[in-house]
Amino acid sequence: MTKRKFYFIISGMIVVLFIGAYLSIHIGSVKIPYSATLKAFFNNSGGNETTELAMFETIINEIRLPRVLAAILCGAALSVSGAAYQSMFMNPLVSPALLGVLAGAAFGASLGMILSPTMLAAQIGAFVFGILAVVAALFLSGFFPGNRLVMLIMGGVISSTLFTSLLSVVKYIADTKNELPTIVYWLMGGFSSVTMPVIKICGPILIIGITFIILFSNYLNVLSMGDEEASSLGVNVSKIRNILIIATTLCCSLTVSIGGMISWVGLMIPHISRMIVGHNNKFLILFSALLGSLYLLIVDTLCRGLFTAEIPIGIVTSIIGIPFFIFVIVNTNNRWN
Amino acid sequence: MDSLKVTDLSFSYGNESKVIDNISFKIDVGSVVSILGPNGSGKTTLLKLILGLLEPQAGIIEVFQTKLTSLSLKERAKKLAYVPQKHKAVFAYKVIDIVAMGKLPYSGVFCTTSQKDYIEAAEMLDKMNLKHLSERPYNEISGGEQQLVMICRALLQRAEILILDEPVTGLDYGNQLMLLKKLKELSQTGITCIMTTHYPEHALWTSDHSIFLKKGKIVAGGKTDNIITGEMLYKLYNVNIKIIKTSINESNISTCVPVI
Numbered sequence: 001m002t003k004r005k006f007y008f009i010i011s012g013m014i015v016v017l018f019i020g021a022y023l024s025i026h027i028g029s030v031k032i033p034y035s036a037t038l039k040a041f042f043n044n045s046g047g048n049e050t051t052e053l054a055m056f057e058t059i060i061n062e063i064r065l066p067r068v069l070a071a072i073l074c075g076a077a078l079s080v081s082g083a084a085y086q087s088m089f090m091n092p093l094v095s096p097a098l099l100g101v102l103a104g105a106a107f108g109a110s111l112g113m114i115l116s117p118t119m120l121a122a123q124i125g126a127f128v129f130g131i132l133a134v135v136a137a138l139f140l141s142g143f144f145p146g147n148r149l150v151m152l153i154m155g156g157v158i159s160s161t162l163f164t165s166l167l168s169v170v171k172y173i174a175d176t177k178n179e180l181p182t183i184v185y186w187l188m189g190g191f192s193s194v195t196m197p198v199i200k201i202c203g204p205i206l207i208i209g210i211t212f213i214i215l216f217s218n219y220l221n222v223l224s225m226g227d228e229e230a231s232s233l234g235v236n237v238s239k240i241r242n243i244l245i246i247a248t249t250l251c252c253s254l255t256v257s258i259g260g261m262i263s264w265v266g267l268m269i270p271h272i273s274r275m276i277v278g279h280n281n282k283f284l285i286l287f288s289a290l291l292g293s294l295y296l297l298i299v300d301t302l303c304r305g306l307f308t309a310e311i312p313i314g315i316v317t318s319i320i321g322i323p324f325f326i327f328v329i330v331n332t333n334n335r336w337n
Numbered sequence: 338m339d340s341l342k343v344t345d346l347s348f349s350y351g352n353e354s355k356v357i358d359n360i361s362f363k364i365d366v367g368s369v370v371s372i373l374g375p376n377g378s379g380k381t382t383l384l385k386l387i388l389g390l391l392e393p394q395a396g397i398i399e400v401f402q403t404k405l406t407s408l409s410l411k412e413r414a415k416k417l418a419y420v421p422q423k424h425k426a427v428f429a430y431k432v433i434d435i436v437a438m439g440k441l442p443y444s445g446v447f448c449t450t451s452q453k454d455y456i457e458a459a460e461m462l463d464k465m466n467l468k469h470l471s472e473r474p475y476n477e478i479s480g481g482e483q484q485l486v487m488i489c490r491a492l493l494q495r496a497e498i499l500i501l502d503e504p505v506t507g508l509d510y511g512n513q514l515m516l517l518k519k520l521k522e523l524s525q526t527g528i529t530c531i532m533t534t535h536y537p538e539h540a541l542w543t544s545d546h547s548i549f550l551k552k553g554k555i556v557a558g559g560k561t562d563n564i565i566t567g568e569m570l571y572k573l574y575n576v577n578i579k580i581i582k583t584s585i586n587e588s589n590i591s592t593c594v595p596v597i
Contacts, residue, residue, distance in 0.1 A: 232417070282449075
């Protein structure tokens, strides 16, 4: 793929993403006219607007816009993290959950829910324990001699299993009337509780994480050739891998803080992207970011627009993801080693 | 002038016995050197030490009279290029992408490769008569072509020493000879080639000098024709092999014939 063609596709996707976001804002239980959206965005009347327009403005700015932004940011973060992990760990079938970030974040959020009635505790818990789980994986991997990459995966398996068990403990001790249903529902994923302050705090960090992964995407090609080859080409493998692990961990733990467990995106989107732009990470990572954003935006819009009651997004991404995974295994097996 | 000088080098994995045991040698610029020895003799470990992928417990490695330890990773990559054993990339990168990786030692913080790097990669492929493979997935070309692509990448690194780990392993006879011929040609342009091999006849055909390793120690080293003898091969591999010398088109050729 030539650079010119690639940037043409990227420009097209950005336009589609903006149009998609604009359309998505209109979909929901309250129908908002298209003209009202622009007025709501740009109205500086200082409260002199009509009651109906004020209501639309509240719905758009406090409910719809935060979740549209959440879907876009989380989609991009999960997709670039997945693509980066697949290259870093030289395995097209790994997801960002490999080092335990999602298990840790799920435990942290559940713990927050039983310790405090506010969502803030769950969000902080998800972020902190997501990072802690990866730190535990890195720490544990240091104890094992041998291939660094394999030991990291071993550390990730131990950390994931530990935090999954701890999550079960939290579920077991949670109050079955209120806390347990909240935990279970939250683990299914969704952006219904996302607010603008959450986006204002998490958004910039997510953007920084995604930008870092995009900036370091050129390293991923050589990392996927193996540590020895990468070192012989002058790459400081441990340093670059750690930078990428930090960036992906920040991204993934924040996505759990914002929207709970949204599975399969980090596995599925990089594969679709490979089919379109090829395997070169120079193109793949940026394309995955935009495709992931568009995908979660569409799925989230369907989740709240298809039926009167909202469907948790994690359920939909899993339902779409499983047949896609089978399709990927059947169709691209002979291209992987 | 020495391109590589190894002095009193020792290495062991953890607390195990020494894999490389106090070895010293030097290699002239533009020569082809074969490192031979039975399985587990320390050939690959020695290459990894020379590349700086492993840290020796004792000894000094000098590349063009500069200590390897005083060179940064990028500086090392500009002097030493690695051609790994036959392998397949996990992802189906295009051949041109793989070759362009040879410019990484010259790239900046974000490891970006420019349009100019890709033009140079294309020129290198053309020079090696591999232009037709440029857009093909690396996974789908033959083993011999993959090794040539790796050499192409190493040449783009502009390194003066090529380190090849069993370059012909797994290749068919035609590809083996093609690769060896290419190494001989490269040495004539001043590039030093150091390779490990399991085939003494390959050393006889291509190498100016050879090093015999056994249990991490050098058992013989010097001009290939002088040290590859039936007696030495028996000492190394415990099998009877005769060295047959003949002359074809006025050039002397030696080869190994096993006595079964």
